[in-house]
Amino acid sequence: MRIILLGAPGAGKGTQAQFLTKKYNIPQISTGDMLRAAIKAGTEMGKLAKAAMDAGQLVTDEIIIGLVKDRIAEDDCKNGYLLDGFPRTLAQADAVTDAGIQIDAVIEIDVPDSEIVKRMSGRRAHLASGRTYHIVYNPPKVEGKDDETGEDLVQRDDDKEEVVLDRLKVYHELTQPLIGYYKDQAAKNSAITYITVDGTADISDVEAAIISKLG
C-alpha cells in the first residue's frame, strides 16, 4: 500500500498518519519530521533546511527528492509506505511519477484556512517521534507530556501565527495544484484511488471517513 496524504499545514496529516500506519502496517515518511531530525542533529542538510522552515518556505526540491528516494529504498518500505508532506510541488510529484512508483491511494484532507490558524496555536509536538497533540481537541494524557515516552511536548517554531500564514500562502501557490494533478492521474488510472475527506470533523470521524472511503 503506497499512500499520499495531501492537505494544508495543520490539516491533520500527521494525526491521521498515526492511525493509518498502524492499520496498514506501513511506515510513515514525514519529510517535515525528517528535516526536524536533521536540524536537531546539526547536519549540513539540517542547516540548509532550517532557514526555509523558520520562514514558512519550502526546502529545495533537490534536497527533498534525494531524502525521500533514500528513505523509500530502506527495507521497511518494501510493503509500502505513507507519504506525509511529500510531494509538495509539481516537480516532486513528477519525480514520483518518473521513478515509476505506483501510488495506490491519495487522501486529501480538506480544512479551511481560518480553522488552520486556530489549530496551530494549540498544537504541541513530541519532536523525537513526530506525534502531535492539541491542547483542546487531542490532549495528551498528562499535560505537556508525550503519551508513549512521558517526554516533554513543545510548540513548533513554525506554528507562530505569522509563519502559519506564510505556510498557507506557500501551500495554496505550490501544493494545492497537486489536487488536480492526482485527480487527473486517478481518472486515467483505475489503480489509483483519490478521496477527499472533511478535515473539520472530529479526529475519529475523519479517521472513519478515510477508512470507509478507501474501502
Ligand code: AP5
Ligand atoms: P511539515 O512538518 O510537513 O508540516 P505541514 O505539512 O505544514 O504539516 P503539519 O505537520 O504542520 O500539519 P499536519 O497536517 O500534519 O497536522 P497535524 O496532524 O499535526 O513541514 C514543515 C516544513 O518542512 C515546511 O513548512 C517546509 O519548510 C519543510 N518541508 C516539509 N516537507 C517538504 C517538502 N516535501 N518540500 C519542501 N519542504 C518541505 O494537526 C495539526 C493540529 O490540529 C494538531 O494539534 C492536531 O492535534 C490537531 N488536529 C488534527 N486533526 C484535527 C481534527 N480533526 N479536529 C481538531 N483538531 C485536529
